[in-house]
Each structure stands twice: as C-alpha cells, then as structure tokens.
Amino acid sequence: MLTAILVICALTGGLTILLLIAESVFANYGEVNIDVNKGEKTFKTRGGSSLLRTLSSQKLFLPSGCGGRGSCGTCKCKVLEGGGPLLPTETPYLNDEERKTGIRLSCQLKVKNDIKIEVPEELLSIKEFETVIEKITDYTHDIKGLRFKLAEGETIKFRAGQFANLFSKPYDDVKEETSRAYSISSAPSDNRAIELVVRYVPNGMVTTYVFKHLHEGDRVKLIGPFGDFFLRDTDREIVCIAGGSGLAPIRSIILDMIDRGITNRKATFFFGAVSTRDLYYVEEFKAIEKQHPWFKFIPALSRDDSGHPYARGLITNVVADNYNDMKNIEAYLCGSPGMIDACEKMLTGKGMPKTQIFYDKFS
Amino acid sequence: MDIQNIHPLVIFFAAITTNNILLTNFLGMCSYLAVSKDLKSSLGLGVAVIFVSTCTAPLNWLVYYKLLVPFGLEYLQYIAFIIVIAAFTQIIEMIIERVSTVLYLTLGIFLPLITVNCAIFGCVLFLVIRQYTFIQSIAYGMGAGTGWALAILALAGIRTRMEKKSKVIPELEGPGIALIITGVIAMAFIGFSGIVKIN
Numbered sequence: 316m317l318t319a320i321l322v323i324c325a326l327t328g329g330l331t332i333l334l335l336i337a338e339s340v341f342a343n344y345g346e347v348n349i350d351v352n353k354g355e356k357t358f359k360t361r362g363g364s365s366l367l368r369t370l371s372s373q374k375l376f377l378p379s380g381c382g383g384r385g386s387c388g389t390c391k392c393k394v395l396e397g398g399g400p401l402l403p404t405e406t407p408y409l410n411d412e413e414r415k416t417g418i419r420l421s422c423q424l425k426v427k428n429d430i431k432i433e434v435p436e437e438l439l440s441i442k443e444f445e446t447v448i449e450k451i452t453d454y455t456h457d458i459k460g461l462r463f464k465l466a467e468g469e470t471i472k473f474r475a476g477q478f479a480n481l482f483s484k485p486y487d488d489v490k491e492e493t494s495r496a497y498s499i500s501s502a503p504s505d506n507r508a509i510e511l512v513v514r515y516v517p518n519g520m521v522t523t524y525v526f527k528h529l530h531e532g533d534r535v536k537l538i539g540p541f542g543d544f545f546l547r548d549t550d551r552e553i554v555c556i557a558g559g560s561g562l563a564p565i566r567s568i569i570l571d572m573i574d575r576g577i578t579n580r581k582a583t584f585f586f587g588a589v590s591t592r593d594l595y596y597v598e599e600f601k602a603i604e605k606q607h608p609w610f611k612f613i614p615a616l617s618r619d620d621s622g623h624p625y626a627r628g629l630i631t632n633v634v635a636d637n638y639n640d641m642k643n644i645e646a647y648l649c650g651s652p653g654m655i656d657a658c659e660k661m662l663t664g665k666g667m668p669k670t671q672i673f674y675d676k677f678s
Numbered sequence: 679m680d681i682q683n684i685h686p687l688v689i690f691f692a693a694i695t696t697n698n699i700l701l702t703n704f705l706g707m708c709s710y711l712a713v714s715k716d717l718k719s720s721l722g723l724g725v726a727v728i729f730v731s732t733c734t735a736p737l738n739w740l741v742y743y744k745l746l747v748p749f750g751l752e753y754l755q756y757i758a759f760i761i762v763i764a765a766f767t768q769i770i771e772m773i774i775e776r777v778s779t780v781l782y783l784t785l786g787i788f789l790p791l792i793t794v795n796c797a798i799f800g801c802v803l804f805l806v807i808r809q810y811t812f813i814q815s816i817a818y819g820m821g822a823g824t825g826w827a828l829a830i831l832a833l834a835g836i837r838t839r840m841e842k843k844s845k846v847i848p849e850l851e852g853p854g855i856a857l858i859i860t861g862v863i864a865m866a867f868i869g870f871s872g873i874v875k876i877n
Contacts, residue, residue, distance in 0.1 A: 318749050326745065326758055330765040341772040399779055 350431040351375065356439060362428065366392070366421040376441045376538065377434065383422035390421045397430035437540075440472040444479075444537045449508065451531055454595035457515040458560055459525065460500065462508055463535060470506040471539070473499060475546060475571035476564040476647070476675070479509060479539025483524035492536075495521040498649065498675065499540065500563035502570035509537060512563035544649070544675040546571065551645040551671070553582040556634060556658050561649035562586060562596060564675060568647065569600075573607065583611040583637070587630030587654065590619035613637070630654065631661045641665040648674035681809060686817035688874055689810070693821025695870035699797050699804075700829040701863060706797025710830050710860075711853050713788070720834035723788045724827025728820065730770065730792050731801050734763050735819025738802045739812055759802045767792055797826050832863055 344362030349369065351357065358373050367383050367390050370376070381387040388408030394417050401409075405420040446463035454460050465471060473479075480494040501510035516522045529535070546553075546568050555565045565584055572582065588594050593616075600612035615626040615633040626633045638644070646662050648655045655674045662672055699705050706727070713723050738759050746752055771789045775782045792798060801822040805815045836859055840846070846855045 319751050319754060322745060322749055322751055323754060323757065326741065327761060330761060334765055334768055337769045337772055341769075341776045400783065402783065 344427045347426055348429045349373070349426070350429075352433055352436070352439065353431075360426075362426045364426065366394075366419070366424045366426055366430070366432070368422075369426045370421065374443050375434070375438065377421055377438060378541075379422065381422075385420060385423050388420060391418050392421045393417055393433040394419045394424065395431040395433060397428050398424055399427065437474070441539060441541065442471070444469065444471065444509070444539075446509065446535050446537055448529065448531050448533050448535060451529065454512070455593050458593075458595060459513050459515075460510060461513060461525065461529075462501075462510045463537060464508050471509060472506065473503055473540035475499075475503055475567040476544040477540035477542040478544075478564070478675070479511065479537045479541070481511060481513075481521060481525070482536040482538070483521045483528075486524055486528050489520055489524070493520045493524075494538070495519075496541065498560070498563035498567070500566045502567055502574055504571070504574045509539075510563075512560040514560040542675065544647070544673060546647070547645065547673065549645060550579060551643055553580055553645050553647065554634065554638070554641070555582065555584040555647045556587070556630060556650075556654075557584070557648070558587040558630065558650035558654050559593070559677075561651075561654075561675070561677060564649050565647065566596060566599075569603065569610065572610075573603070578607070578609050581609050581611075583613060585630055585634050585637075586612070586614045587617065587633075587650070588614065589617055591616065591621065591623050591625075594625075629657075631657050634658070635661055635665065638665060641667040645671045646673065648672065650677060652676045682811055682814075684814065686814050689814050690817040690821040690824075692874040693818050694825040694828060695867060696874055698825040698829060698864075698867055699801060699822045700826050701860070701867045703800060705800040706795050706826055709788075709791055709795055710826075710833070711856050714830050714834040714837055714856065717831070717834045717838055719788075720830045721827075723791075724830050726788045726792055727795065727797065727826050728823035730763070730767060730789075731798050731823035731826075732816065732820040733770070734766050734798060735801060735805055735815045735822075736812060737766060738762050739805060739810070739815040742806055755803075755806065759799060763792075763798055763802070797822065829860075829863065833859060836863075 342363055346359050347362040349358055349360060356375070360369055360373065362369075365383060367377055367379060377390045377392055379387070379390040381389075383390070385404050385408075391408070391413070398417070398419050401414065401419070402423050404423045406414075408420055409418055444463070445466055448461060449464040450460075450462040452460040452462075476498070478496045478498045480496050482492055482494045483489070485491060497511040497513055499509055500512045501508065513522055513525050515526050544564060555568070557565045565586075569582065569584065572580070584600065586594070586600075594614055597612075597614060603610055604612045613626055613633065615628060615630050616623060617627075617629050619627075641662060644667060646658070646667060648658050655676050659669075659672055659674070663669060693699070696702070700707070700710060709723060713719050741758050741762055742752075742755060746754055746758060767789055771782075774789070801819055804822075805818050808818075810818055833856060837856065840855070850858070
C-alpha cells in the first residue's frame with residue numbers, strides 16, 4: 316500500500332516537475348516591449364500572458380465585461396504590429412471592417428513578442444489611485460460628499476461628467492474588496508484631488524462601508540476615470556436634469572464650463588428632489604447663477620408643501636413648463652433609470668432628437 | 679510465432695489496417711463522430727492523435743515495465759497511463775504554441791480533447807495486454823494513431839461529398855448515417871486481412 320502511494324506520488328511529482336520545466340522553457344517568452352499609441356507610453360514586461368492582463372498589470376485598463384473569458388467582446392484594441400494571426404476565438408466578435416484595420420480581442424491575444432498597439436486616448440489616463448480621505452461632508456440625511464487627496468505629485472486627467480470606481484476594504488461580514496462607480500463632482504482643473512458624491516443605499520456593500528466605516532484620513536483605492544457622459548463640443552443650449560447624487564457630474568460639467576470660459580451656451584440645471592431636506596449645493600449654484608448670466612439653477616420639490624421658494628411638482632413637469640420647442644437644445648441627464656426614462660420621453664415629446672440626449676443611468 | 683519476434687513494421691501496418699483501433703475496436707468514437715464533419719479539422723485532429731499516440735505509447739511502456747511491474751503495482755496502470763497522457767498533451771500543447779502558431783491554431787482545441795480520447799488510452803492498454811517490446815510499442819502507437827487518422831479522414835471525405843450530392847432520410851442525418859458509413863468502411867477494411875494479422 317505504501318509503495319503504491321509512493322510510486323504514484325513519484326510519478327505525478329516527476330511529471331509535475333517535467334511540466335514546470337517545459338513551461339519555463341517553452342512558455343517563457345522573455346522580456347517584450349509594449350508600445351502604446353506610437354510611443355506615448357512604452358514599457359518592458361514579461362511575455363506569455365494575454366494582452367489584456369499584460370496591460371492591466373501596467374495599470375492600463377481596457378474595458379472588459381467578462382473579465383477576460385472572451386465572451387463579451389468589449390476589450391477590443393487596435394494592434395499595429397506583432398499581434399500574430401487572428402485567432403478563431405476572436406473572429407465571432409470582429410466584423411470585416413475591424414479585421415481589416417487590425418482590431419483584436421485583447422483578452423485572447425497572447426503577448427509573445429514586441430507589440431505595438433493603439434488605444435483610445437482616454438484610456439491612457441485611467442489609473443489606479445491610492446488616495447487619502449481629506450474631507451467627508453454630510454450633504455443631506457442620506458448623501459455624503461467625499462474628497463480624496465491624491466498621492467504626492469500625482470494628478471488625475473478626466474472629462475467633467477465621468478466617474479471613478481471606489482473600492483471598499485473588507486468589513487464585518489463582507490470578506491472581499493468590492494467596488495462601485497461614483498460620479499466625480501469636482502472640476503477637472505482641481506486635478507490634485509477627486510470629489511465623489513455617495514448616496515446611501517440600504518444594505519449596499521460599498522455605501523454601507525462609506526457611511527459606517529470610512530473616516531477622514533483613511534486610505535482608499537480609486538480607479539478611473541471612466542464613462543462617456545461628458546459635455547459635447549457644440550454651440551447648443553444645454554439643459555441638465557438630475558436627481559439625488561446625480562448632481563455630481565452636472566456640478567463638474569458646470570464648473571468646467573466656467574473654467575474653460577464657455578459663455579456662449581445657455582445652461583439650465585433642473586435638480587429634482589422630494590423635499591427641502593434632500594437639497595444640497597443650493598448656495599453654490601445660486602452663487603454661480605448670480606455671477607454667470609448664462610447659467611440658471613432651478614431646484615424642484617415633488618412632495619413638499621411648506622413655504623419654500625423652489626419650483627413644485629415632478630421634475631419632468633417643471634422642465635416641460637419652462638420650454639416650448641426643444642429641437643435645438645442638448646440634454647444631460649443623471650439619476651435613477653426611472654427618472655431618466657421619464658425625462659427622455661418628455662424631451663423627445665418636445666421635439667428634441669435622441670442624439671442630443673446624453674445620460675448616465677445610476678442603477 | 680512468438681509475439682516478441684514480430685517485426686515492428688508488421689505491427690505498424692497491422693495496426694493501420696486489420697487491427698485498426700477505430701474500425702475493429704470502435705475506440706475513439708466520440709471525437710470521430712463529432713469532428714468528421716469537415717476535412718480540415720479531421721486532418722488536424724488526426725495528426726494530433728498520431729503525434730500523441732506515437733509518443734505516449736513508449737512513454738507508458740516505460741512507466742509500466744520500469745515503474746509499475748518492479749513494484750508489483752500493475753493494478754495502478756489505469757491511473758498512471760491517464761496521468762502520463764494528460765501531462766504529455768500539456769507539454770505538446772506548449773511546444774506547438776511556441777514553435778508554430780499556424781499548427782497551434784489548427785490543432786489548438788483538439789489537443790486538450792485528446793487527453794480524454796479513448797483511442798489513445800486503448801492503444802496503451804493493448805500494448806500492455808499484447809506484451810509488446812519497447813520498439814514494437816513505438817510501432818504500434820504510430821500505427822494505431824495513423825489508423826485512426828485514416829478512418830476519420832475517410833469518413834470526413836465521404837461525409838463532405840454526401841452533403842453535396844446525396845439525400846439522407848431525416849431520421850438518419852448526422853451521427854446515424856455516419857455510423858452506417860463507418861460500418862461499411864470497417865467491412866471494407868476486412869479486405870486487408872490477407873495481408874497482415876496480429877492478435
């Protein structure tokens with residue numbers, strides 16, 4: 316019996332060693348050079364793993380829905396040189412046009428030699444930030460504002476309206492690090508820090524962490540910026556509609572417009588809340604309104620019969636009452652899916668083309 | 679004639695024709711039926727099977743006669759053979775990926791499949807039962823693999839032609855007609871029995 320165990324152990328052990336040797340000999344591709352966007356970023360790394368993983372180990376994060384299993388097709392990237400032949404696992408996700416221009420699925424492509432790739436400019440600024448909480452502010456009974464200070468010498472480059480992922484550390488019964496996306500509320504010019512607005516979600520893994528366990532001075536990991544919700548470069552008048560923590564990206568967009576000196580576009584910000592206790596940043600927006608004639612701030616309360624000076628009723632009705640024809644206006648919406656769907660219906664009903672409606676759905 | 683005295687070449691040709699592992703023993707049926715739909719994949723899998731069976735046959739001969747028999751552990755042969763085949767397929771996969779991307783792409787998904795291919799395992803068991811010598815086991819491994827590849831190529835060729843030219847009743851489409859064709863090919867292979875024969 317003992318010899319049997321020993322012999323099988325020796326056999327499997329021997330084969331394991333053989334496999335390890337084979338791996339280090341045959342699957343060892345040595346150091347490879349990776350060139351991103353024609354020299355904008357270059358680095359040396361060990362070959363042998365997928366392009367997606369290689370890039371993320373260098374803190375360059377391509378969007379990936381399935382985590383590299385080759386089932387979602389979102390991690391596409393353009394390979395200029397050194398990609399090798401197209402793999403059968405990639406073909407279902409690429410159309411003829413993409414195949415011709417060298418688009419590849421980065422999670423399937425193995426880095427075996429020097430490689431030259433091209434990724435959208437925004438992705439290069441996506442980074443992992445080790446931050447320290449500078450300030451926590453209670454905005455309302457269920458909304459907090461967090462200001463994260465970046466490490467010494469580090470800056471963030473983002474477009475107003477984008478979001479970042481906030482990572483919670485293990486606490487109580489939550490044993491793993493978890494992350495959720497929150498919109499950045501600070502201006503892009505304020506690039507030494509990141510401000511996020513977090514609304515409490517009952518039993519939410521990250522919001523519970525933020526509300527119950529996070530203190531000023533704590534270290535927090537953030538990854539960002541992400542998202543395609545940002546101000547488009549046109550001359551159209553703007554209408555912004557937000558509810559709850561949806562105010563965050565709108566604040567960033569307005570502050571950015573001020574910084575960039577955009578004065579030729581009329582902008583109106585409708586902020587929908589239930590009652591006065593849900594309002595925040597009112598003074599700041601009122602002050603902007605006074606200083607900048609192109610900006611108007613209209614908070615609306617849907618269920619508050621006290622003697623407040625704000626608009627009354629559902630936000631969709633309040634917006635609708637303020638406009639006749641919205642054909643030449645652009646809309647930026649941010650909030651719950653229900654609110655956004657209702658707003659979209661109202662706006663298209665007023666003649667606004669769908670291509671002029673941009674939104675960030677919080678779900 | 680004593681089995682040890684049979685010339686390896688005889689064993690090689692017998693393994694391809696009269697003792698064809700697929701057509702006489704019906705081993706390796708699942709991948710045979712699944713992959714034989716087109717010629718290109720059949721060729722890929724065929725080459726992979728030839729390669730793996732040629733290499734694992736002598737390897738397992740060594741494991742059996744130099745490791746298991748001296749310790750009286752013949753009853754462990756099934757586990758030992760499977761482990762060796764699995765490990766070997768892994769190594770081959772690594773080598774092929776490194777050496778030729780084109781070959782890797784053609785064989786790629788088939789190599790892991792071979793680990794569970796009963797034709798390979800059957801071939802190893804036969805060489806133990808028939809008490810082949812080391813050299814004979816190499817010939818037998820190569821022959822068994824070649825025979826299997828020949829059978830799958832024949833079936834794939836017939837299937838692709840039939841798809842264009844013949845009408846099969848719906849009830850027999852796919853595996854049904856493939857099995858009938860296999861039976862006919864097997865009978866045709868009996869015609870070889872006058873040439874070589876081993877038991």
